């Protein structure tokens with residue numbers, strides 16, 4: 122036999138529709154209200170719904186059409202009220218937690234700063250040799266570049282001097 126919640130139900134006399142509880146000669150009845158058979162109540166509800174389905178729908182629709190404007194107005198009002206309330210609430214929260222939030226972000230920054238420093242240090246140690254090599258190459262390249270520029274400038278200077286020579290000037 123299945124257990125039933127004895128705080129809500131009890132086994133009463135067999136109902137009009139003869140809904141037996143398992144194989145007993147009793148019906149499971151609700152302790153509350155009219156102590157009706159549970160299965161009957163379910164059936165009644167279903168029957169009523171099926172019978173009144175269209176009517177309920179129609180009624181709901183009618184109610185909605187009748188109260189449409191009111192509902193709209195009401196929800197608008199509610200939204201506005203709620204918006205102000207939410208704003209007020211977040212403002213209050215901010216003021217209350219301002220110091221805390223500040224402190225928190227400061228702590229986060231400090232913690233992160235250390236972490237970043239640590240990370241950079243670790244990266245450097247790991248890539249020290251590589252970084253050195255890289256820097257050296259960079260320096261060499263820069264030096265070569267500078268030399269090239271100097272040489273070019275020297276050539277230009279030489280060219281200018283050559284052009285200034287009277288033998289190369291064209292008569293005006």
Ligand SMILES: [Zn+2]
Nearest residue numbers: 136140158161
């Ligand atoms: Zn019944």
